[in-house]
Amino acid sequence: MIPASPPRADREVRVRAPGKVNLSLRVGARESDGFHPLATVFQAVSLFEEVVARPSNDLRVTVSGQHADRVPTDMTNLALLAAQLLAAHTGIEAGVHLHLHKAVPVAGGMAGGSADAAAALVACDALWGTGLPREELVELAAQLGSDVPFPLIGHTAIGTGRGHLLAPAMSRGEYHWAFAVREQGLSTARVFGVFDELIAGATGLEPEADRALMQALRAGDPHALGRALHNDLQHAALELAPSLAEPLAVAQDAGALGVLVSGSGPTVAALARSRQHALVIAAAMTAAGVADEVMTAVGPVPGARVIQTTRGS
């Protein structure tokens, strides 16, 4: 074990990492490792998790912001696991106090927990001075969960494998979103379980990249993107939470260019024509009482990065 150079007690590193929407999520049949092969297109959106890392003798986490009470603070917390993995990987003997400020819905299908883990990797790497190249952090991220590498990279990317093998995708312009958030989250594992029941007996579901969608992104055409949005997990999410049909319908009536469940849900994402239109859709969902909360955001945005370093006095 290499002892980390003793950091000043009041030193801190602040990192911001984005949530995501799967613009397209195509899912194949479960494989022998228990995971499903995916072909997905991620877009990072401007709902940001903020993680502050400070020196500590042990590994601990505190949480504030949106539904902070629903985030575990024991060693099941993905951000703590990220810090532990980085320490083990680099042979550093150091603790950290991570403070997570949540803005991405908890268990909402927008990878908020994964963004925390990605931000924790970047924050600890800076705090401990381990200086790993981004590609090495991405490899560590993939060990933590299928959705953890993407918030490190951000922007727009194609994900294959379990969704963890990323290739950057060309995208032009800005896309405006309204989100309907449901207080009660959905378990990713459960949604994949219902997906298995729904496709029982079907074979040959090889996930493919989406040509029309990639073309829409290259052209910067939100109307074409709206038509190409697709989620193979949507039926499974609706099976577990049938009331999700309501925000989908309300957003469509409010003129959304496309609507879908985000990832494994239960957040519903509606693509708008403009920032103003996103606010109109959000207002319509609020007025109809079909969401516990509504949010608007724009994408794509960059991946996890240090926004402030305080050196200590």
Ligand code: C5P
């Ligand atoms: O990788 P992660 O921990 O986020 O996955 C959570 C659960 O979602 C897995 O345990 C698995 O049941 C399911 N999953 C899957 N196929 C994927 C990704 C996740 O079946 N490609």
